[in-house]
Amino acid sequence: MAKKESTLLNMVLTLFLVTAAAGLALALVYNTTLEPIQQVEKEVLETALGRVLPEFDKIEPPSGIEVAPENGKDPLVFYPAYKGEEPVGTAVKTYTDQGFSGRFWIMVGFSPDGTIINTAVLEHKETPGLGDKMETEKSDFPDQFKGENPADFGLSVTKDGGDVDAITAATISSRAFCDAVDRAYKTFMNKNKGGAK
């Protein structure tokens, strides 16, 4: 079949049609996947909240409060949980930039006095088989944070003089994990001290 000639009009028209068709197709796919994607994000969040908090009736406000962290630029998100009218704890969505493959996000649950209830990894790119052992399903590394109050529990790996046993061969990921928890703790305590409602 003879090719269309490369005249200016032909070229402009072709590129216009190709990009228009592509744009249309993408808009359609975006619209159909928007809802499932939000659903997935919501489920991830709810699973994490359920894991790091004691039994609760409601999160108030449900979408969390953004709080500027003690150190770092981007805000952390606080999810205060209530059973009846009684505050039972706060889940803090926190992050670290010291991961082996950049930033990762974890969720840390604190009881009102600052004791860590539990932690959950939300999103990470750490090396499979090494750094990803910080996920609860893969090792008991996160368990050592459970029930500890950072006031008398050093939030850094033993190598750095803290109380956390690092994951074998994944000291960087372990340090980053401590950094994220530490950021959450400091911000949480500071907020409680400043203007507890």
Add this chain to the structure above:
Amino acid sequence: MNKWKIFSKGFIKENPVFVLLLGLCPTLGVTTSAINGLGMGLATTFVLVMSNIVVSLVKSVIPNKVRIPSFIVIIASFVTIVDLVMKAYVPALHSQLGLFIPLIVVNCLVMGRAEAFASKNSLGDSILDGLGMGLGFAFALTLLGAVREILGSLSIFGIQFAEADGMLVFVLAPGAFLGLAYLIALMRKITDK
């Protein structure tokens, strides 16, 4: 060239990873485990087949001088579709492959097949070529992923078979190069006979 040959050449004779050495960035980057390799391979296969279909269909109405930008738009669209669909329906795999899904756009394998094959051949042949090349790519990535996972974390498809620490280097970047080099050498040995 008969149909079977077009389809099967992607596996051994012209395997994109072991013989053509195309698309090595994702090959080295995502193959830390067999399942990652398989997921990446299948995502690429989808993009390859779809872009081959479209490129083959529109080849006669695209003026020669703007064919490359047109192909890129077509490929990028399918990659974005794969990205969104994976995010919605297989979020676990999507979060693992993360950055590498958008990078399928610049995988020279996809562009290479569009330019070298689909823009010159019929629709049927282009589908077979895309499917063969894509599955060959998936096969290579899964194999490399499996080798690295077995040696590096003593597991296969996420199932741990020994309680010990594997050879760390195979999970990290150097292991990708070592593993790939040995697999290529092995493939040469097999195909030379």
